[in-house]
Amino acid sequence: AQSVAQPEDQVNVAEGNPLTVKCTYSVSGNPYLFWYVQYPNRGLQFLLKYITGDNLVKGSYGFEAEFNKSQTSFHLKKPSALVSDSALYFCAVLTDSWGKLQFGAGTQVVVTP
């Protein structure tokens, strides 16, 4: 079965420091991977996706993610975090050809001034 794991419940980082949110995956075949962000009392917003091609994927709001096949990881990164990046981040993997996503449990990011 296709699945993703987010090993950290919460990540704390100071504003201006690099931010990394970890995600590992388990799939049969080639993975289609996604990152979404959820702000309080709002729905999920799409950040970026990996389908094929370059291992470094650039997305919205200055975020990027690195696909690593040997480590089965798809970590989300931002070079310099902002207080406004504080939110809940979800990694997801496509589980079928009809667009069904399996989400991780989420990682709460807290950026302090």
Next chain:
Amino acid sequence: EAGVAQSPRYKIIEKRQSVAFWCNPISGHATLYWYQQILGQGPKLLIQFQNNGVVDDSQLPKDRFSAERLKGVDSTLKIQPAKLEDSAVYLCASSLGLASYNEQFFGPGTRLTVL
């Protein structure tokens, strides 16, 4: 463009009562999803529509949950009767079509509390 609309935003009911949620997807989006997000967990797909047909409802508790998407646009999700464990945020999402690379656009959700 207008996003995915959902109503109500909040609902409090007692167990064994009925409740219904409404979703209006982004115009032109053929695929519509309903998710259940329990506190501390990622969203779980309940049902997926392509136009007005069901693509996947394998995780929908059909003894109490039902959903429809008449005319292939708006959708309603109903719970009857509700249980305490149904307390969650119900998210609606839409995408252009069934192509696996299409990102999904989410509404703000309906927070359901069952007492």
